[in-house]
Amino acid sequence: MRKASALKVASVKAPPVKRPRAVPAQPALSVRERILEVAERMFAEHGMSGVGLRAITTEAKVNLASIAYHFGSKDGLLEALFAQRAAPIAQERLRLLAECLEKSAKPKLEDILDAFLRPALTLGVQPQFGGPAFVKLRARLATEPETTTRKILSKAFDQSSRQFIDALIKALPQMPRPEVEWRFHFMLGAMFYTMADSGRIQALTNGRVDPGDVKRALHHMIPFLAAGFRSAPVV
Amino acid sequence: MRKASALKVASVKAPPVKRPRAVPAQPALSVRERILEVAERMFAEHGMSGVGLRAITTEAKVNLASIAYHFGSKDGLLEALFAQRAAPIAQERLRLLAECLEKSAKPKLEDILDAFLRPALTLGVQPQFGGPAFVKLRARLATEPETTTRKILSKAFDQSSRQFIDALIKALPQMPRPEVEWRFHFMLGAMFYTMADSGRIQALTNGRVDPGDVKRALHHMIPFLAAGFRSAPVV
DNA sequence: ACAATAAACAAACGACTGTTTACATCGGCG
DNA sequence: CGCCGATGTAAACAGTCGTTTGTTTATTGT
Numbered sequence: 001m002r003k004a005s006a007l008k009v010a011s012v013k014a015p016p017v018k019r020p021r022a023v024p025a026q027p028a029l030s031v032r033e034r035i036l037e038v039a040e041r042m043f044a045e046h047g048m049s050g051v052g053l054r055a056i057t058t059e060a061k062v063n064l065a066s067i068a069y070h071f072g073s074k075d076g077l078l079e080a081l082f083a084q085r086a087a088p089i090a091q092e093r094l095r096l097l098a099e100c101l102e103k104s105a106k107p108k109l110e111d112i113l114d115a116f117l118r119p120a121l122t123l124g125v126q127p128q129f130g131g132p133a134f135v136k137l138r139a140r141l142a143t144e145p146e147t148t149t150r151k152i153l154s155k156a157f158d159q160s161s162r163q164f165i166d167a168l169i170k171a172l173p174q175m176p177r178p179e180v181e182w183r184f185h186f187m188l189g190a191m192f193y194t195m196a197d198s199g200r201i202q203a204l205t206n207g208r209v210d211p212g213d214v215k216r217a218l219h220h221m222i223p224f225l226a227a228g229f230r231s232a233p234v235v
Numbered sequence: 236m237r238k239a240s241a242l243k244v245a246s247v248k249a250p251p252v253k254r255p256r257a258v259p260a261q262p263a264l265s266v267r268e269r270i271l272e273v274a275e276r277m278f279a280e281h282g283m284s285g286v287g288l289r290a291i292t293t294e295a296k297v298n299l300a301s302i303a304y305h306f307g308s309k310d311g312l313l314e315a316l317f318a319q320r321a322a323p324i325a326q327e328r329l330r331l332l333a334e335c336l337e338k339s340a341k342p343k344l345e346d347i348l349d350a351f352l353r354p355a356l357t358l359g360v361q362p363q364f365g366g367p368a369f370v371k372l373r374a375r376l377a378t379e380p381e382t383t384t385r386k387i388l389s390k391a392f393d394q395s396s397r398q399f400i401d402a403l404i405k406a407l408p409q410m411p412r413p414e415v416e417w418r419f420h421f422m423l424g425a426m427f428y429t430m431a432d433s434g435r436i437q438a439l440t441n442g443r444v445d446p447g448d449v450k451r452a453l454h455h456m457i458p459f460l461a462a463g464f465r466s467a468p469v470v
Numbered sequence: 471a472c473a474a475t476a477a478a479c480a481a482a483c484g485a486c487t488g489t490t491t492a493c494a495t496c497g498g499c500g
Numbered sequence: 501c502g503c504c505g506a507t508g509t510a511a512a513c514a515g516t517c518g519t520t521t522g523t524t525t526a527t528t529g530t
Binding site: 029045046047049050067136137140142143144145146150154156161162165177178179181182183184185186187188189190191192193194196197198199200203204205208209211217219220221223224225226227228229230231232234 | 277280281282285374378379381385389393397413414418421422423424425426427428429431433434435436439445446456459462463464466469
């Protein structure tokens with residue numbers, strides 16, 4: 001039963017050497033961090049069942065058993081990934097939403113959409129950390145019906161999503177709730193497909209449309225969705 | 236090499252019962268058809284790399300090597316699946332589109348959207364064959380960046396997609412082409428996410444919104460998207 | 471300094487991967 | 501009959517899968 005000790009996790013590194021200067025050229029990632037970083041990239045690129053632990057540990061230059069040691073299991077690795085990445089996104093979403101709501105009792109639709117979409121598309125896009133890997137990963141898991149991944153997704157984002165639906169209803173007082181919910185669903189679809197950056201629309205348009213261009217994507221997506229949300233509810 | 240002894244017959248079972256009746260209640264699927272049917276369902280549910288050939292052949296009650304024999308490889312099986320399923324969808328799309336175009340030189344936006352979305356969501360939804368398996372499978376593959384699957388997708392649907400973009404431009408003469416292309420991309424997202432039926436929006440709405448209800452989904456989706464398409468182009 | 475604990479490691483576990491092989495069976499034709 | 505090509509099949513191939521094992525190395529607390 002070594003598992004019990006493994007769950008203890010990590011202890012904070014405890015720097016034995018005092019760093020005289022911050023920001024060294026090589027941040028000297030720990031084993032844990034290296035695994036997370038590589039796994040994020042590879043899960044995003046090939047899907048959960050498309051990558052083996054050996055591929056991850058080899059690329060991360062880490063022992064195979066390290067994953068079991070630090071994360072318990074492959075699923076545990078995915079959970080840790082989400083625990084690290086999803087929280088900042090949900091948090092930033094709610095911060096921006098609060099900004100919208102405190103400005104006026106009837107918030108502006110476009111601002112709400114922006115508050116929801118922008119963090120999802122931009123946060124975690126740090127070139128030094130493998131770029132938009134988590135964005136892609138999220139889009140990929142969104143279409144997987146496996147119950148384990150669904151639980152992770154739902155735990156990470158359900159609460160903030162509910163708050164956004166409520167905010168959208170405030171912004172569209174005449175709209176029946178189910179109608180708002182359907183439209184929220186379509187918005188999720190447009191968002192995830194943009195995040196997935198599948199290359200299909202590039203191919204269809206000779207590269208004119210590039211979902212990886214986040215600024216432009218938001219610039220086109222928000223007015224499009226806003227018009228959809230504002231259209232008359234269907235009978 | 237192979238021990239020539241020990242092979243013994245088996246020939247067990249051998250039901251020589253001649254079927255006296257044509258077209259029995261069970262169409263008596265061929266091996267090929269049984270594999271396709273089961274593979275479609277299982278690929279949709281667990282993804283390409285999530286199902287093994289043994290799982291498929293066991294469920295289809297078929298020999299393991301049959302897949303290699305009939306389809307060459309696992310990828311060949313996927314290609315055969317698309318060759319069988321995608322063509323009718325693309326064909327029906329173009330038929331409906333032609334109907335729109337011959338009615339008037341400036342076709343109605345809603346009709347074009349309907350012509351694009353309805354076949355994707357409804358064709359192949361045969362409850363006796365495991366329901367909307369191909370619909371789900373397509374949504375799943377749409378977010379996979381693997382080049383092999385992308386080629387299959389693109390071969391099956393690119394041509395008809397281009398024609399729809401052109402038709403949309405006809406319906407929206409004042410709209411710049413890139414804007415139409417962006418909006419087409421968002422439409423694809425809403426469509427695929429509805430097809431994936433990931434369960435997320437059901438969870439968020441206590442089941443009020445069910446993307447699996449195709450009639451209702453189209454009923455909400457088309458006006459939503461039409462309003463988005465008609466909104467003023469962004470600068 | 472010494473024991474306790476955390477971290478890393480090579481090696482192996484059994485089960486499963488897609489593919490290939492060599493052989494058996496079959497209906498139809500000469 | 502014998503031969504044919506198409507079809508079906510058990511077994512093996514050469515790996516990879518996620519996980520577990522027992523052990524060794526590093527770091528910590530006292």
